[in-house]
Amino acid sequence: MIINSAFRFLLTLNATSLLVIIFLVQKGYTLSYFFGGITWLSWIALLPSEVSYIFYLLLPILSTGVSILLSTRLGKDEFKSGEVESIDHANNSFLPSYLGYFFVALSISNWDTLWFVYGVLFVFTFLSQALYFNPLFLLFGYEFYNITTKNGTAIFLISRQRYKRPDEIEIPLAYRINNYTFIERG
Secondary structure, eight states, X not given: OHHHXXXXXXXXXXXXXXXXXXXXHHHTOOHHXXXXXXXXXXXXXXXXXXXXXXXXXXXXXXXXXXXXHHGGGSEEEEEOTTOEXXXXXXXXXXXXXXXXXXXXXXXXXXXXXXXXXXXXXXHHHHHTOSOOOOGGGGGGTOEEEEEEETXXXXXXXXXXXXXXXXXXXXXXXXXXXXXXXXXXXO
């Protein structure tokens, strides 16, 4: 239970962190803004701002990679042949709502507003028990699928496999993020 909650916390952090990154880039906050007062890090002020922005982006990318590695600690399930009634590719269906984060981040004018908006977004994402759509999974070769089982259960599957038909789905090992979300690492 603790592993699952920690994993969900990490996934939520990964999925929502781009809001903060966009705010930092839009406001022009570089690493020297955060570390400029530390004498032995004064050389950071000499770096081009692009280095800071790349560093900001690398943090959630690396964190997403860590979450993929940690997924093996989650509960295990399987999907037997014939259990899946329908499958829909979900990559594009979440992109518009995720782009909404970008527009919200661009309209945030100060730190107080950023932390309030981020906090509300984080809590709702964490507590939703629904989907953990994170576009950074796409960088690791994962796809997103909405699956309906024969008994009518709607499931969100994160997988590296390229499924097109329900009869193709036979997954001997899927890791349970929550009751409705699974990740297949194969």
